[in-house]
Amino acid sequence: MDEAAPAPAPVPAVEVLLAGGRHALATDGDLVTSRERFEHAYREAERAGDASAIAAAALGLAGLWVHEQRTLAGTMQLQARLRHALSLVEPNSSVALQLRVRLAGEIDYRAGEHAGILGVLEEARRAEDPMARAEALSLAHHCLLGPDHGPLRRGLAAELIEESFRTARRSDLLMGLLWQTVDMFLDADPQARRRLSELRAMLADRDHLAVRFVVSAIEVMLEIRAGRFAEAEKLATVCAERGATAGDADWAGWFGGQLFAIRWYQGRVAELLPMLGELVHSPTLSVVDSSYFAALAVAAAAAGDRLTATATLATLCRNGLADLPRSSTWLVTMSGIAEAAHLLGDADTAARVYAMVRPYAHLPTMVSLGIACFGSTHHTLGIAAMTAGEADTAVEHLAEAIRANLAIMHWPAVTASRVQYARALAMRGRPGDAAAAQEAWAAAREEAGALGLTVADADAGPGPRPSRAAVCTREGESWRIEWGERAAVIGHSVGMTHLAALVASPGAEVHAAELAGGLTAPSTRMSGQPLLDDTALGQYRERLARLSADLDELESGGEDARAARLRAERDWVITELAAATGLAGRTRRFPDEAERARIAVGKAIRRTLARIHAADPVIGAHLRDTVRTGMLCSYQP
DSSP states (O other), X not given: OOOOOOOOOOOOHXXXXXXXXXXXXXXXXXXXXXXXXXXXXXXXXXXXXXXHHHHXXXXXXXXXXXXXXXXXXXXXXXXXXXXXXXXXXXXXXXXHHHHHHHHXXXXXXXXXXXXXXXXXXXXXXXXXXXXXXXXXXXXXXXXXXXXXXXXXXXXXXXXXXXXXXXHTXXXXXXXXXXXXXXXXXXXXXXXXXXXXXHHHHHHHHSOOXXXXXXXXXXXXXXXXXXXXXXXHHHHHHHHHXXXXXXXXXXXXXXXXXXXXXXXXXXXXXGGGHHHHHHHTTOTTXXXXXXXXXXXXXXXXXXXXXXXXXXXXXXXXXXXXXXXXXXXXXXXXXXXXXXXXXXXXXXXXXXXXXXXXXXXXXXXXXXETTTTEEEEEHHHHHHHHHHHTTOHHHHHHHHHHHHHHHHHTTOHXXXXXXXXXXXXXXXXXXXXXXXXXXXXXXXXXXXXXXXXXXXXXXXXXXXXXXXXXXXXEEEETTEEEEEETTEEEEEEOOHHXXXXXXXXXXXXXXXXXXXXXXXXXXXXXOOOOOOSOOOHHHHHHHHHHHHHHHHHHHHHHTTOHHHHHHHHHHHHHXXXXXXXXXXXXXXXXXXXXXXHHHHHHHHHHHHHHHHHHHHHOHXXXXXXXXXXXXXXXXXXXX
């Protein structure tokens, strides 16, 4: 009888974990599962003292992209593990080279540099190591996504595709095609969609979660270019879900960027102010991404929140604009700075943006790996030039922006550029410019109508729009608050009554005790009539206004003694106002009742403003910035 063949030796657990991690990463593009497998493998290898397995697990934990670990702790742990692995392996081995490649990529990306990764790429080329070469090519490409390196990136992507046939790894071919597709969109190459179709066909044959996420994001961008905003928003949600499933740290940031692009072209970007205020500090954002600060500045300026917009611009410019990383979001960051400066009338910042962005006029303003597009960079330059007062230059750039946006079939951007082109013509005022501006306005309105958009009035000039007063209308047990074209409806409350009284007389100061005493707010549409017609009360208020103005001058001039005397007189006038007002002529004692009124009225108005903000964030932000509470309350649009 033949002896039974010996059973195969069991495969060590760490090898099983490593194999599972490699399959999840390279074959499936499943970053979540691969991290779990490689993390477990790393710990098992450490316990066993297996240097080779430690190195393989550390490389696997680094993932597919550069900078997958977004937190500082995660980044430092990964780099420490890579260095530890490098200290354990033979310095001239293939795995040591791969570890050096990954370390160089991680360090360069965070620093916004590329010399280290390009240097180790040359080492990989000389070593004739296909695996290390493919890794170095992909990571180098990722470190060179700024606007300066288009030709170099294209060469790296083509070389990676060629290298994939030596490594025989499908993931290398997918990454090469993906990088080539991204490059073509970033360069406005008319063949970009053909390459995207080729990539889609490969994914249809066998999916890869990480690459599919990027392809989905590009598809959202194309829907926005087509002006199909509802479909784009649905696809953006699907895309975000795919990114989260794949384990890509960019899923939330990309979704926010796509939503910003949609709302920007819809003229509703101010709605995103609360979201942007939170997202700008998210630890999941790339360390070299400043675009959300620019987006926050734009949204705040659009909402009329000049303080937030100015402060955010100051944050971006604190070390000079030249200090901003030239990453994949640099162009869109500069575009946002130009738009915010335009809305704020900041000519100096606009001029600095123009000088820095001018060399990239030929490029579209894209976000990251082509996940959103804000049209031709000529548009940014035109806005910057117009803000800086350079009308001739603005007209030239905006005319070119229209042509470039037509070439990439970005219909919302075409309309946006026509609107600004018309304004630049009106600003320049040469013979024939008025007729050309009207022609541009007519074309913009027609295009906007086809997209379901509206454009501003033709006489709306550049920079911040003129202040508009809100209107409050009582409708039974509800109030309708209108501001511009927006409206919100909330239920009746004491605070709403106080607010309506203030909104009825923009600029007028009303004592809190007067509001608390039951001043009846009109229940029909308010048109700004005086709240009280008492002659003496009017004189008191005029005197109070003069005293306040004089006080400002004295305090700024350091005349403390005279300021103290006027301050005492002002306090006396406020006391007289408190004593002279009230329902049915009731008198009040000051300061006891007046102080209670100040507290009660302030709380009631703040609660009402919170309810309005929940109903419409844009109207809420406007009222938050323009309603003053205290002993004297007012609405200052």
